Amino acid sequence: MKRTFIATVAAALATALLPGVALAADPPANDDFGNATTITALPFSAKISTVGATKSTDDPTACHYWGESTVWTRYTAQEDGFLRVSSSGGPAIGVYTGDRGALALVPGACTYNTGSSADVFAVKAGTTYHFALIESYAWNGREFTFDLTTIPAAVNDNRASATVTGFPSTLEGDLRRASSEPDELTASCGPGADKSVWYRYTPDRTRSVQVSRSGSAVLSVHRTADLSEVDCAGTSDYYGLVFTATAGESYLIRAAQDVEQAGQFELNLVNAPAIKPxxxxxxxxxxxxxxxxxxxxxxxxxxxxxxxxxxxxxxxxxxxxxxxxxxxxxxxxxxxxxxxxxxxxxxxxxxxxxxxxxxATHDVKLTGLSLPASARAGDTKRIKVSVANTRYDENVRVSLKRKTTSGYYEEIGYLTQRVAASPTGKVEFPFAYTYTAADAAAGQVEFKLVAELNRWEYDDAQPADNELVAVTAVHAAARTPANAQIS
Missing domain, CATH: 2.60.40.10 (Immunoglobulins)
Known part of the structure; x- marks a missing residue:
């Protein structure tokens, strides 16, 4: 009996010491939503571990659907304001409100969607916020520092407290620390962007101003006197705002975004570039x-x-x-x-x-077409046409074309000559054509003569007078009598 017990213990110990075999860790105390670590005062900073953490069947998935394990903390806000939460490079953080089984993700409070391990979000006094610390893979359990602290609203969160800026200037901000005022203005190019910060600019001289940005803020500029909108740049407007700022007139520049898209941004006020119409x-x-x-x-x-x-x-x-x-x-x-x-x-x-x-008007004209009215198969006859040119000396190519039985014109010859400009002069282009038995069978030949300028820089200004069409009737070749004497 004693030997059997010793052998069993030895086998178990050997198994535990085998390479690649690990003992399962106990889940953390705050592995389940019901046992979430309660934070009673801020700022809060503590080491938290996801080693051995699991995923409950009713864990919410709105922030990270594929997460395999979670641990939980919770905090009840003591006043309206903003909180900054961080896992110091650890797991993703999703912030929820509500009760177990019916938890709602706080809009914009999910670091998995941003790729960051920290986030800023607005809170309401008396509301309890539940923090899900989510590992993508259960085997990736680790220890990390969890921080939760209050953070002030942006100093220029309200229109009345707009930050006064000079020119040129670079302005940085974080719309996660912004809110929407009861009488919040809306931008025509982004009416849903309701979390805003404000800047005030009064130029010392009239100038054209460009307000460019990094980040996805919706920008608008308004006259301080009546709050009328001067220009607006939505998220897809790469170049930002452009407006003429009149010396001595005050302008309000608004940067805004909805809660889901709110984030850090940078604005640059510079001279708008000149246009070259x-x-x-x-x-x-x-x-x-x-x-x-x-x-x-x-x-x-x-x-x-x-x-x-x-x-x-x-x-x-x-x-x-x-x-x-x-x-x-x-x-x-x-x-x-x-x-x-x-x-x-x-x-x-x-x-x-x-x-x-x-x-530059380059214009030649075909004129004086001469060809026989009729011919017999086997006859060779002259065809000639003249080119008139009154403007510039030109090299002219005249093409002689014949209409085929299929209805299109095929080129059967061409001639290129220099045609000097002359008020009355013309240059003759001579051709010769031998009529065929096929022409006689068809009964006629239809010719087209086409003149073109032999240069790539210009086209003829009036191509309609560069073509002439004429027809020659064609008969069969004359028969020679059998007893005819040929000398």
Missing amino acids: SAYATPDRPSVFDDVQFSPYAGDPLNRALVSGEIQFGDGATTPFTGTQAVGHRYAKDGNYTVRVTGTTMDGRTGTTEQVLEV
Whole structure:
């Protein structure tokens, strides 16, 4: 009997000492929601362990659905305000209110969603807050420091206590420490952003101001006198606020977000960049036959659109425009024209640029087409056409095409010649064509002659007069009598 007992103890001890075999740790005292560690006074700081922690079937999952183990603490707020909770790099923290089985996650109070081990949230006096310390994996139990402390509201939480700022300036804040006032203003570009902080700016001279940001705050600027909104930048507006600040007039800058998105941010008040308005000309190499369409744009690094402006075309004509509305203009003669574009954005910035537009009319014309009215198969006949040109010396390519039985034109020859500009002169382009039995079977040949400028820089200004079409009737070849004498 004694030997058997000793052998059993030895076997158990050997098993416990085997590599890779661990004894299960007892769960922490606050493993279950009902045994949560109660915090009675703040600030509070203590070592807490999740080693051996488990997950109850009724543990809430709103903060971390896949968490495998939790331990709990709780605190009843003594006054309205803000708390900062931290696990010092330990497990995720979810803050809940309510009773077991019906716990509700405090909006914005879940560090698992932020990737941080600390959070700040608002509390109400008399409300009990339950802190779930959640490990993603039960085997990752560890000891960590849990801290809970009160933290003051932002000094500029209320509009009446807006922080006065100079220019330029960099401003930092944390919207988790902000609240919503009973008469809270809303931003037109983010009406749901109700936790806000405020800054006051009064310029010493009139200037265009940009307020850029890091973080996801909704920004708006208001006139202090009547609280009217001057500009608004939602979370998707990368460039922030832009407005003209008038010397001596006071402005309120509001940074806000809803409770779920509230976090830290940084604002930068700087001079807004100048705009360089211009206009796209279509076509960009016009002739006197073109109605040129000028499409204005702001040339703004902040991507704001023009609201108004004017275009001076360089020939004495001027046209106003609204927004990005295209305006048309036709030039009476060739030349280089300095086009001057002036534009204004909604935020009040105005700029002017100049660009040179070349108007050059390159226009040749086919004329004097000559070809036989009829021919027989086997005949070779001349076809000729002339090119008239009154503007610029041009290299002209004339193509001779024949219509096929399938209905399209195939090129059967071409000729390129220099055509000098002349008020009355013409240059002849001669061709020769041998009519075929297939032409005779069809009864006719339809020819098309096409003139093109042999240069890539310009197209012909009036292509409609660059084509001529004519038809030659074709008959079968004449028969030679059997007894005919050929000399």
